[in-house]
């Protein structure tokens with residue numbers, strides 16, 4: 117049995133449940149998905165400040181994870197806390213943006229990202245640079261749909277996202293769409309049928325890649341910067357997240 121820890125970095129429990137449903141729909145029979153969210157932080161992640169707090173929330177969840185996971189997925193498109201989570205566990209840790217970019221680059225020579233608030237585009241652009249996908253991503257497009265508005269998924273929200281995808285495919289001359297929010301997962305099949313191009317939801321992609329790495333017996337390298345955090349006391353509200361000192 118592969119124990120996959122699925123962290124929704126925002127605190128909206130209904131969104132955690134929806135993300136877990138997506139993950140369980142694609143997970144192998146031998147994968148047990150444990151979904152969780154931080155005990156503190158923003159209800160949605162739509163900017164740098166939200167993301168800074170959410171990254172600490174991801175660190176909290178991965179630090180306190182019980183049982184110790186075989187694979188971890190961080191289900192927010194900014195991949196908050198990814199490096200911190202990799203230090204904290206041996207298991208492979210995947211962010212949904214990272215997973216989606218890899219999948220898209222294997223399916224089309226160029227892809228477009230369609231996301232939520234325009235102000236979050238810079239986050240996706242920085243991740244594309246960081247992961248080395250700036251040559252295969254041909255554009256990042258905001259729809260100005262708030263993350264929590266995706267929960268209601270009104271018909272006009274779907275229409276707005278579909279229109280943005282169509283515009284992106286033409287303007288960018290791209291062959292695939294990456295959906296830039298964990299809250300868009302439920303739209304994937306509908307959009308793929310309508311657009312007739314690969315539409316990649318990072319949650320599903322990350323779950324399948326994480327399963328594959330775990331099944332291959334591969335773990336996060338503990339040589340170098342992903343080694344366990346140095347032993348030390350943490351103060352204040354983070355006291356429970358510190359690393360035991362010897363003796």
Ligand code: 2AL
Nearest residue numbers: 160161192193232297298
């Ligand atoms: C996200 C996401 O995936 N979850 C969240 O709260 N915000 N992404 C985004 N681009 O807004």
